[in-house]
Amino acid sequence: MRTVEIFDTTLRDGEQSPGVNLSTSEKVEIALQLEKLGVNSIEAGFAASSPGDFQSVRAVAKEVKQATVVSLSRSVEKDIDAAWEALKEAESPCVHVFLATSPIHRKHKLRMSKEEVLENLDQAIRYAKRFFPKVEFSAEDAGRTEIDYLCQVAERAIKAGADVLNFPDTVGYLTPEEYADIFIQLRRRVPGIEKVHLSAHCHNDLGMAVANTLAAIQAGVDQVEGTINGIGERAGNAAIEEVAMALKTRESYYQAATTLNHREIARTSRLVSKLTGMFVPGNKAIVGANAFAHESGIHQDGILKHQSTYEIIRPETVGFEKSRLVLGKHSGRHAFRDHLSALGYRLTDEQVNQLFARFKEMADRKKEITDQDLIALVEEKWGEPKAEAYALEWVQLSYGNQSVPTASIRLRHAETGELLEEAACGNGSLDAIFKAIDRITEEEVELVDCKIVSVTRGKDALGEVYVQLNQNGLTVQGRGVSTDILEAGARAYIDGINRLIQRRGEKPSAEKEKMGVSLG
Ligand SMILES: CC(=O)SCCNC(=O)CCNC(=O)[C@H](O)C(C)(C)COP(=O)(O)OP(=O)(O)OC[C@H]1O[C@@H](n2cnc3c(N)ncnc32)[C@H](O)[C@@H]1OP(=O)(O)O
Numbered sequence: 264m265r266t267v268e269i270f271d272t273t274l275r276d277g278e279q280s281p282g283v284n285l286s287t288s289e290k291v292e293i294a295l296q297l298e299k300l301g302v303n304s305i306e307a308g309f310a311a312s313s314p315g316d317f318q319s320v321r322a323v324a325k326e327v328k329q330a331t332v333v334s335l336s337r338s339v340e341k342d343i344d345a346a347w348e349a350l351k352e353a354e355s356p357c358v359h360v361f362l363a364t365s366p367i368h369r370k371h372k373l374r375m376s377k378e379e380v381l382e383n384l385d386q387a388i389r390y391a392k393r394f395f396p397k398v399e400f401s402a403e404d405a406g407r408t409e410i411d412y413l414c415q416v417a418e419r420a421i422k423a424g425a426d427v428l429n430f431p432d433t434v435g436y437l438t439p440e441e442y443a444d445i446f447i448q449l450r451r452r453v454p455g456i457e458k459v460h461l462s463a464h465c466h467n468d469l470g471m472a473v474a475n476t477l478a479a480i481q482a483g484v485d486q487v488e489g490t491i492n493g494i495g496e497r498a499g500n501a502a503i504e505e506v507a508m509a510l511k512t513r514e515s516y517y518q519a520a521t522t523l524n525h526r527e528i529a530r531t532s533r534l535v536s537k538l539t540g541m542f543v544p545g546n547k548a549i550v551g552a553n554a555f556a557h558e559s560g561i562h563q564d565g566i567l568k569h570q571s572t573y574e575i576i577r578p579e580t581v582g583f584e585k586s587r588l589v590l591g592k593h594s595g596r597h598a599f600r601d602h603l604s605a606l607g608y609r610l611t612d613e614q615v616n617q618l619f620a621r622f623k624e625m626a627d628r629k630k631e632i633t634d635q636d637l638i639a640l641v642e643e644k645w646g647e648p649k650a651e652a653y654a655l656e657w658v659q660l661s662y663g664n665q666s667v668p669t670a671s672i673r674l675r676h677a678e679t680g681e682l683l684e685e686a687a688c689g690n691g692s693l694d695a696i697f698k699a700i701d702r703i704t705e706e707e708v709e710l711v712d713c714k715i716v717s718v719t720r721g722k723d724a725l726g727e728v729y730v731q732l733n734q735n736g737l738t739v740q741g742r743g744v745s746t747d748i749l750e751a752g753a754r755a756y757i758d759g760i761n762r763l764i765q766r767r768g769e770k771p772s773a774e775k776e777k778m779g780v781s782l783g
């Protein structure tokens with residue numbers, strides 16, 4: 264099994280995504296996470312492009328200890344000087360010098376002849392080698408460069424002293440076979456090519472960046488370049504997490520591995536998405552929210568019987584907690600029962616069938632059925648008419664952005680009519696309210712979830728708060744509505760506690776079991 268090095272360019276090509284601009288501290292945070300992920304090189308930016316990018320490359324170079332830190336540079340001395348100035352304190356610095364080689368770029372962009380391009384790259388690499396222990400040279404738009412000329416480019420770059428030669432499919436134009444063939448030809452035809460490392464860099468304009476990268480690996484490249492979540496110029500770069508997981512999952516096919524710590528993939532993806540503001544689509548391979556979610560009944564049944572029926576990767580392998588069985592209109596009884604049992608309901612087959620019909624009706628109208636919806640379904644079928652143990656009299660808040668929120672609350676005990684008052688501080692206003700209610704009721708409950716929803720629009724909008732409470736495995740939901748969201752929160756929490764008391768006291772497990780419904 265050979266090792267393919269991972270060259271991460273999230274902070275350079277990834278940052279070239281329209282609308283993305285990372286600050287120095289954000290770049291350092293991502294670089295440190297990339298180091299934990301185990302990438303071999305981190306391209307931190309393009310030092311000559313702006314004072315901010317210079318700062319960022321320098322800061323990343325100072326912090327990163329394991330990976331090689333790289334700066335991009337045009338084939339001009341002043342860019343190489345800036346790269347060296349930014350990278351000279353790095354443990355392992357590398358400059359990435361590039362120059363376009365394709366006829367289109369030579370003619371229209373650089374306005375250089377073939378000979379001028381060769382001369383220019385030769386000079387730039389020799390100049391870079393005066394400072395840097397490692398120089399990577401990229402033949403930009405290699406994918407659209409005449410293969411004979413590309414061989415001349417490679418030979419000249421090797422003679423000038425480049426350590427790594429990268430042949431990017433800059434505009435994502437090639438097919439996997441065509442891209443692999445470039446490396447096969449270069450290896451066959453260029454003298455001295457065995458002295459350098461070969462690298463692949465693919466763009467996703469035709470959705471083939473990962474396929475092309477894998478084809479390059481099969482053609483024997485030593486390094487592949489890409490970004491986390493596949494972000495980058497236009498349609499983006501090859502997604503590193505996809506390449507790495509293809510190698511791991513199809514190990515015996517590719518016979519190649521990376522040094523990545525795969526369990527860090529999910530964390531790295533989330534961080535990059537958060538700091539770049541680039542949302543990861545739900546269906547994105549490996550890191551999308553749906554990558555390990557199953558909605559249809561037949562798949563959910565399969566997963567419940569054996570995970571391998573519909574999953575080729577265990578979610579934990581890439582740092583996700585577990586697969587999700589999402590309840591929706593395509594779900595079946597197995598997943599439905601599984602969800603109910605996770606909420607503490609043990610139902611007979613007959614009861615599941617009765618509820619399942621209602622569930623399907625509801626699922627036809629809603630995209631996703633939540634835990635709250637399921638609890639409501641059970642309560643609608645078997646819940647007692649609501650008998651309140653406590654009712655809200657009033658709630659008062661003291662809040663300032665410089666002070667700790669404090670809530671005072673008065674509840675009326677329904678049976679005795681007694682008025683009960685308490686006050687409590689909290690991390691926020693709702694937390695203070697919930698704590699004050701806990702003090703009065705002396706209930707030990709865990710707040711599992713709290714959702715605030717606006718029911719109507721405008722300044723006098725009605726707000727609705729849902730809480731999900733758990734007490735010793737028994738789950739209930741509480742709901743409160745008011746034009747004031749804090750009052751709605753207090754009402755929801757009291758509603759939840761009333762339901763718990765009702766379930767525990769007025770509907771003891773023995774009685775429930777007679778009906779065949781056991782709770783908890
Ligand atoms: C495929 C890629 O991802 S390449 C990397 C792309 N990334 C970036 O461009 C991000 C950073 N870029 C920048 O901040 C700016 O473009 C700078 C600072 C580098 C240059 O800015 P300016 O000097 O204003 O030039 P501008 O960007 O308008 O034009 C680029 C110039 O560099 C030349 N050039 C392009 N590539 C190279 C190269 N590899 N080596 C030498 N010169 C090059 C162009 O021909 C053009 O030259 P001209 O002014 O003589 O026509």
Ligand SMILES: CC(C)C(=O)C(=O)O
Nearest residue numbers: 361401403404431433
């Ligand atoms: C600078 C080079 C390597 C590049 O990003 C590309 O050609 O896509």
Ligand SMILES: [Mg+2]
Nearest residue numbers: 276431433464
């Ligand atoms: Mg690129």
